[in-house]
Amino acid sequence: MKVFIIGVSGAVGGLLARELRDRGDEVSGLVRREEQRADLAARGVDARVGDLASMKAEAMASLFKGMDAVVYTAGSNGGARDVTVAIDGEGVVTALDAASLAGVPRFALVSVLPEAGRGENLSADEEFYFAVKKLVDVTVSMSDLDWLILRPSMLVDDPANGTVALGPAQPHDEIPREDVAATLAELLHETRISRQILELNQGATPIAQAVRAAAPRAFGGGF
Template identity: 40%
Template sequence: MRIVIAGGHGQIAMRLERLLAARGDEVAGIIRNPEQADDLTTAGAEPVVLDLESASVAELARVLAGADAVVFAAGAGPGSTAARKETVDRDAAVLLADAAERAGVRRYLIVSSINADSEHAGDGVFDAYLRAKGAADDAVRARSALDWTVVRPGALTDDAGTGQVQLTERTGRGPVPRDDVAAVLAELLTVPGTAGLTLELIGGATAVEDAVRAAAEGR
């Protein structure tokens, strides 16, 4: 399976790249900064330098040609402005959806956030982030040409993964290690029955494989 990850140098993306490469998948990570290329190569991924804030649909579609799935794991990151929440967290996700449709790639995973809501009120940067994530989710879910899954993790931590999660439509707030988010994404790519689901994700007591399969079977 060939998987292209937008935001390829992000903390979740790097973990996901290592997992996918270790199981024999072909992985490419889209990055803006060419200085990050060696890190992706070390993780087992092919670095693709492309700025998602300025790339065209046609340029990105060429990168996606031949892919079996795409993962949107990009984000403007801590310290960024409200404007960049829109151009990265929202607009780049929509761009990836447009390019996936053009390239004929149906499977699309998007890493969102618990409480993401395009109508979220508030003037803070985090409020803008939740609105941007919510708008991106809405845009992806509106694509009938995509087999999308929206993953909404709780508070992300750098704790070692436990391999135990809660993955349901509504989990409530809670922390989750980035290791376990990456493990869930890797498993979702192997379970087509999760297409069309929006799933919240926090730490829990169910093994990742079992949690993903339960989500698919409980639709």
């Protein structure tokens, strides 16, 4: 599989690149600086330099040619509103349009659990961040592409467990970034999972088994 990761220099994106490379997949990505490109090249990732916030769909589409999937892992983490709009909002829409222009069939977005931060004293900028995330999820879900939205619980840097809870709805807790990346890699290789929103939390089910269980089942026979 040939996969292009937007956010490949970030924590989840970098871990996903490693997971996919270990599977034998070809990984490309978008970075902002030349030194990032050189560092990723040393790890077998063909990174391209560009500014996500200002790149047009046509220019991005030229980077996506020949890819089997585009994965969007970039995020602002609820900072200033202009950054949230550029990265969590307009950037996703541009990437979605570019994937369509380039003929890339599969588009995966790493989003956020809707109830993340509920009950806490969120700032106005953080509330805005969650609103943008929700609207972008809606936009992706209306796409004609083979889309996937993964909503992980709060990301932590703890060691991977190798086990998760995955399904249409999960409680908000926390999950190691390594487990998110491993789950995402498994999901990209499970072709039965298409046009689904899945939520991800720490749990007791091995990742491969959890992904298989989330795939739609074919039913035969009659009444």
